[in-house]
Amino acid sequence: MPSESDKWGWEHVSVFGGFDRGSGTKRWKCNYCNLRYNGSYSRVRAHLLGFPGVGVKSCPAIDRSLREAFQILEEERLARKKKTSPVDGKSGKRIRTSQSTLTVKNISKEEVDGMIARFFYADGLNVHVINSPYFLEMVKAISAFGRGYELPSIYELSDSFLRKEKEKIEKFMASDRESWPHTGCSMLCVSRLDSTLGYFQISIFVSSSRGLTFLKAVDIDDTDKMENLFTSALTDAILEVGPTNVLQIISHLGHPCKSSESLVLTKFPHIFWSPCTSHSIQMLMEDIAGLEWIKSTVSCAKGIEQLMMYYRHAYPGLFIHNLKENSDPVSAKFAPSYCFIQRIFELKKALQEAVVSEEFKQWKLNMQGDNVTVGSAILRDDFWCKVHLFLQLCEPFVRLLSTFDIDKSPMGIVHDWRVQALEAIKGKGIDSTALNQLEVLIENRWDVLFSPLHAAAYMLNPRYFGRGQSKDKTVMRGWKATLERYESDSSARRTLREQLCSYWRLEGSLGEEDAVEFRDKMEPVAWWENFGFETQQLQTLAIKVLSQVSSVAMCQEIWQDNDFPCRETANRLGLDRVEDLVFVRNNLRIHSRRYGNSTSPSGVKSWDSVHPDQTMSIVNIHDGL
The missing domain is CATH 3.30.420.40 (ATPase, nucleotide binding domain)
Known part of the structure; x- marks a missing residue:
């Protein structure tokens, strides 16, 4: 038991009585706010340090500097207590319990595992924390320290260590x-x-x-x-x-x-x-799903899902597939319509086999008219053709979403994706009417859903040099909007435009042999740092734009x-x-x-x-x- 002389808090309160039986509980009054309490030293300390939850209020008369001084005194007291506490013998309840468990016998790994599990269960902690690298780091550090380690106090964890x-x-x-x-x-x-x-x-x-x-x-x-x-x-x-x-x-x-x-x-x-960008692509994909000819296909697919759920419930052993199952979390989160239609398409053969079975035909006799229509769609080629076309239209969007990760969703990629996606779709021989609807949709929604910085990055990324950006009205519109917001001075904007022309014309250092060779071999920012020094204003803008994320x-x-x-x-x-x-x-x-x-x-x-x-x-x- 620490001596009363080491409890600095008693010097800041006035004790005017105690209770019987030799307990540490006393009657005391704070010297700063004059509030009176009954309690032990723990309440004195809580009152002066501002700890709630122990039956006393935080002293309202103590300012921040004085409280910090008290915290220093408390840290020093705890340090002295820890230094003088013996490892063996009467070293406190926590240490005695630990030593009586671990030193009396050789403890097995199974017993240690059980104690760890019991800790999680008793305190209701998220068991997934066991996968945290910090948890593993903590356990190994305690093991390396060895016998006699004492955990930090709650006060230390919530104050000094924090x-x-x-x-x-x-x-x-x-x-x-x-x-x-x-x-x-x-x-x-x-x-x-x-x-x-x-x-x-x-x-x-x-x-x-x-x-x-x-x-x-x-x-x-x-x-x-x-x-x-x-x-x-x-x-x-x-x-x-x-x-x-x-x-x-x-x-x-x-x-x-x-x-x-x-x-x-x-x-x-x-x-x-x-x-x-992630959510803009999601909205664009949902816009595609809302096109009139696709909307009916999506609606029919949802009807198929509901129908097969009813059938699965009636005959659980005959149709075992789960239409809601999906192994791709990116699609499930950002492209729900695509994800759902893709799952239907994956189960095309199983669905067709199910609806031609005798069990399904008998069960179908009790169905309503709409369900009969939906069931027959599974056997129609035109339905599956529209499903396949929708997946083809959306596939480039999903591929782009998969590139966004913890630190990389850079500017420039998005505008290049827009160009490449349309070219890829054209190469699949998609109906010209459907393709035209997609182009118009993207054109109408682009300025609303995407930042003009995407256009500026597409223009300034050396990997995309010579892609005809100056003839693309969407790119030039974005470049103009970027300049107007980035630089308020018209003469500075003129300088940037002139230096962009120097970049396109390969003038000076921008046209050197290494600069041309390394366009697609160096990171874009590093390329501008090495070769853009003769166009400093454009170099600065390029480095800033190409260094940003978009999601x-x-x-x-x-x-x-x-x-x-x-x-x-x-x-x-x-x-x-x-x-x-x-x-x-x-x-x-x-x-x-x-x-x-x-x-x-x-x-x-x-x-x-x-x-x-x-x-x-x-x-x-x-x-x-």
């Missing part, structure tokens, strides 16, 4: 910040509604050529003020990153924050507000199952600590994805060991942690 981890992350992020003036960066915003707590959570990430980092989260429980609160938070984030460093904002927030775009761009007119998909994968901050945690830790906890947690998740393929024993590189110039390893967005 603060240290945040400092490590911020130090690591400092190297990213140094690159932002050169490459620019994108701010990515995603949201979700927490139905349990009844408020929106909006998270803001920063993406650059160095990788993705989590900046902050905003909890909004007042929908009437949502737009103003989000606009204010995003404005503060832009100022923190540096307005001149931010090239674009990509958001997927839905209707609640729709007007935030105009409010933010009024303050920062040079910044682009770009749609998320928030990687952020949603990190944020979608985020269970912080919650009200209970907020009440226990306080607002500042919850913000730190969210900051640390999300950046650790990003960090583990960056270095998920590390060859170190733990599988994770520490913040201190990462060299800022190392190339980030790419982990697919659908890989688990």
